Amino acid sequence: MKRIFILYISLFFLTVACSAPQQEEGATGVEKKEENISGATMQLASWEQEPRKRILEWVEQVTDSASSSYIPASDRIAVFDNDGTLWTEQPIYFQVAFAIDEIKRMAPDHPEWSSQGPFKPLLEGDLKGFMAGGEKSLGALLATTHTGMNTEEFNQRVKTWMQTATHPVTGKHYNEMIFQPMLELLDFLRSNGFKTFIVSGGGIDFMRVWAEEAYGIPPYQIVGSMSGLSYEMDGDQPILNKLPELFFNDDKAGKPVGIARNIGKRPVFAAGNSDGDYEMLQYTSTGSGERFGMYIHHTDSVRESAYDRESHIGQLNRGLDDADKYNWMVVDMAKDWKVIYPYELK
Amino acid sequence: MKRIFILYISLFFLTVACSAPQQEEGATGVEKKEENISGATMQLASWEQEPRKRILEWVEQVTDSASSSYIPASDRIAVFDNDGTLWTEQPIYFQVAFAIDEIKRMAPDHPEWSSQGPFKPLLEGDLKGFMAGGEKSLGALLATTHTGMNTEEFNQRVKTWMQTATHPVTGKHYNEMIFQPMLELLDFLRSNGFKTFIVSGGGIDFMRVWAEEAYGIPPYQIVGSMSGLSYEMDGDQPILNKLPELFFNDDKAGKPVGIARNIGKRPVFAAGNSDGDYEMLQYTSTGSGERFGMYIHHTDSVRESAYDRESHIGQLNRGLDDADKYNWMVVDMAKDWKVIYPYELK
Numbered sequence: 001m002k003r004i005f006i007l008y009i010s011l012f013f014l015t016v017a018c019s020a021p022q023q024e025e026g027a028t029g030v031e032k033k034e035e036n037i038s039g040a041t042m043q044l045a046s047w048e049q050e051p052r053k054r055i056l057e058w059v060e061q062v063t064d065s066a067s068s069s070y071i072p073a074s075d076r077i078a079v080f081d082n083d084g085t086l087w088t089e090q091p092i093y094f095q096v097a098f099a100i101d102e103i104k105r106m107a108p109d110h111p112e113w114s115s116q117g118p119f120k121p122l123l124e125g126d127l128k129g130f131m132a133g134g135e136k137s138l139g140a141l142l143a144t145t146h147t148g149m150n151t152e153e154f155n156q157r158v159k160t161w162m163q164t165a166t167h168p169v170t171g172k173h174y175n176e177m178i179f180q181p182m183l184e185l186l187d188f189l190r191s192n193g194f195k196t197f198i199v200s201g202g203g204i205d206f207m208r209v210w211a212e213e214a215y216g217i218p219p220y221q222i223v224g225s226m227s228g229l230s231y232e233m234d235g236d237q238p239i240l241n242k243l244p245e246l247f248f249n250d251d252k253a254g255k256p257v258g259i260a261r262n263i264g265k266r267p268v269f270a271a272g273n274s275d276g277d278y279e280m281l282q283y284t285s286t287g288s289g290e291r292f293g294m295y296i297h298h299t300d301s302v303r304e305s306a307y308d309r310e311s312h313i314g315q316l317n318r319g320l321d322d323a324d325k326y327n328w329m330v331v332d333m334a335k336d337w338k339v340i341y342p343y344e345l346k
Numbered sequence: 347m348k349r350i351f352i353l354y355i356s357l358f359f360l361t362v363a364c365s366a367p368q369q370e371e372g373a374t375g376v377e378k379k380e381e382n383i384s385g386a387t388m389q390l391a392s393w394e395q396e397p398r399k400r401i402l403e404w405v406e407q408v409t410d411s412a413s414s415s416y417i418p419a420s421d422r423i424a425v426f427d428n429d430g431t432l433w434t435e436q437p438i439y440f441q442v443a444f445a446i447d448e449i450k451r452m453a454p455d456h457p458e459w460s461s462q463g464p465f466k467p468l469l470e471g472d473l474k475g476f477m478a479g480g481e482k483s484l485g486a487l488l489a490t491t492h493t494g495m496n497t498e499e500f501n502q503r504v505k506t507w508m509q510t511a512t513h514p515v516t517g518k519h520y521n522e523m524i525f526q527p528m529l530e531l532l533d534f535l536r537s538n539g540f541k542t543f544i545v546s547g548g549g550i551d552f553m554r555v556w557a558e559e560a561y562g563i564p565p566y567q568i569v570g571s572m573s574g575l576s577y578e579m580d581g582d583q584p585i586l587n588k589l590p591e592l593f594f595n596d597d598k599a600g601k602p603v604g605i606a607r608n609i610g611k612r613p614v615f616a617a618g619n620s621d622g623d624y625e626m627l628q629y630t631s632t633g634s635g636e637r638f639g640m641y642i643h644h645t646d647s648v649r650e651s652a653y654d655r656e657s658h659i660g661q662l663n664r665g666l667d668d669a670d671k672y673n674w675m676v677v678d679m680a681k682d683w684k685v686i687y688p689y690e691l692k
Binding site: 074077151195197204205208212218219220221222226229230231236237238240247253254256257260261262263264265279282283286 | 420423497541543550551554558564565566567568572575576577582583584586593599600602603606607608609610611625628629632
């Protein structure tokens with residue numbers, strides 16, 4: 001396996017073992033359902049007044065053809081990180097949870113895994129022991145669960161997992177742990193002529209399976225990290241095989257590169273939650289004309305998780321330091337969001 | 347320069363020197379303007395009845411929700427090759443014409459080019475002499491004109507060239523030499539809920555500058571070959587630098603891979619004109635359900651160019667051999683198209 005692949009996957013893990021669930025179960029004391037103004041559903045209803053006003057005013061300004069800040073519809077490109085920005089990323093990235101569950105599912109066909117090799121501690125429930133295997137173990141985990149199969153087989157595995165697996169803290173399916181205020185923001189931007197894209201360090205194939213249903217974002221508007229792919233014939237049928245090498249790491253300075261490659265226009269709106277999103281927000285906010293940069297700050301230890309500068313997942317240092325410089329809006333999840341998850345509204 | 351880059355660019359050239367203009371000037375004896383049926387503009391008006399009927403019937407079938415062949419709108423992905431499919435590619439790929447013109451434009455700042463090195467014959471108008479320099483000269487041509495600058499500088503160069511340069515045979519701007527019947531086909535598919543994408547062996551950055559205006563296809567629906575890119579700061583401003591290495595060759599088996607990466611859905615409609623498009627059409631036509639594959643056959647030596655099996659640009663062998671096997675429609679440009687270029691209608 002190529003070293004670069006190992007480096008990539010190490011971004012996923014770092015110190016998974018150090019991250020403990022920080023959310024208290026059952027913290028869904030939210031009474032807000034949907035509000036209506038003159039019979040219409042209120043825009044951005046789950047946002048508190050101050051951040052809501054800032055978003056509404058910016059969108060009103062850039063979509064007003066009489067304004068000097070007007071942005072034509074063809075340039076209304078909005079990009080969103082996924083992990084920690086559109087859905088939760090604790091206690092471990094959900095894609096890593098998928099990989100671990102896959103190892104457990106595949107284990108009966110690989111009896112040797114339980115007596116030796118990198119997956120032995122994992123199968124014994126010893127995540128710390130697994131992590132002690134370092135890059136080699138992590139590389140084996142991702143390679144075994146994400147490559148060496150064709151894209152349709154992989155898609156089916158993700159689909160099945162998403163329908164069956166549940167989060168260790170909330171007990172909800174992972175695709176239920178998306179952020180209600182961000183869903184409202186995506187809808188609001190789209191209803192104002194924006195095209196919404198995901199630009200994530202996560203795997204592009206993993207996201208595309210469920211993101212269209214979850215966020216209304218089609219596969220061709222999702223940018224992410226990619227493994228190698230080869231086009232081959234299996235009898236009369238062509239297949240695309242996923243290869244155990246990293247083709248593109250869509251993180252940090254890779255995000256503006258991924259945007260240039262898969263989108264081809266400089267965004268005017270960007271939202272992220274960690275320093276992995278810094279360059280994406282910087283690239284967006286330094287474009288000429290009115291721009292909007294947003295950082296989701298995980299401050300809510302009751303309803304979700306609280307972490308920033310010291311966290312080993314979704315670390316946020318430079319983003320907080322430079323928020324004023326670039327006029328980025330820092331969203332305080334505890335104070336600014338009336339609701340975290342859609343299921344709180346039911 | 348990486349060898350892979352040289353291999354890529356050699357695809358562009360092969361025997362440029364062997365290709366002579368095959369079109370006779372002034373062959374625009376077309377009387378068909380626009381036809382109307384009950385006051386509405388006729389769909390696919392530049393297509394003769396037989397191919398027109400085949401397209402109309404297929405689209406009617408797959409968009410009829412009562413039909414067993416129905417394809418939901420979210421899966422109506424249509425992919426088009428560019429060179430030779432949406433616009434002319436003779437006597438040399440237009441992107442290569444751009445590169446040669448750029449060398450001539452840059453030459454005054456590089457007096458050494460006229461006395462030695464790969465560009466000397468080019469500046470003396472000796473294309474064959476330049477080609478004798480082989481891969482090394484070709485690599486230098488593309489590297490010098492397509493990399494070593496940031497994306498905004500490159501875009502501006504393409505834009506300026508497109509506004510000023512003209513085709514050696516027709517005297518028209520290159521972006522006027524797009525195919526009228528294909529414009530009608532793009533519009534027709536879009537009006538029936540299809541998303542239209544370009545999937546080309548040509549450079550993605552080159553196409554994105556002008557393709558939205560020419561074809562109505564936005565940058566994020568264009569897939570193409572890509573150079574390396576790096577995100578860097580130039581003072582306070584981020585730039586994306588184009589690096590002299592090939593990141594992705596979107597040709598032949600690379601086309602289904604490019605589709606998987608940038609689109610993420612298997613197309614239901616594909617159009618190409620050369621064996622470079624074979625795998626894209628194969629990948630499309632072997633999907634389950636109703637599929638449409640189309641090969642543009644360059645048969646019109648009067649109005650455009652006639653070439654197929656023996657051509658060194660846009661060679662078409664396997665496509666013709668397997669057209670029946672995959673039920674591909676082979677469009678005979680001379681017989682099936684009433685008009686070639688939009689300017690014939692003016």
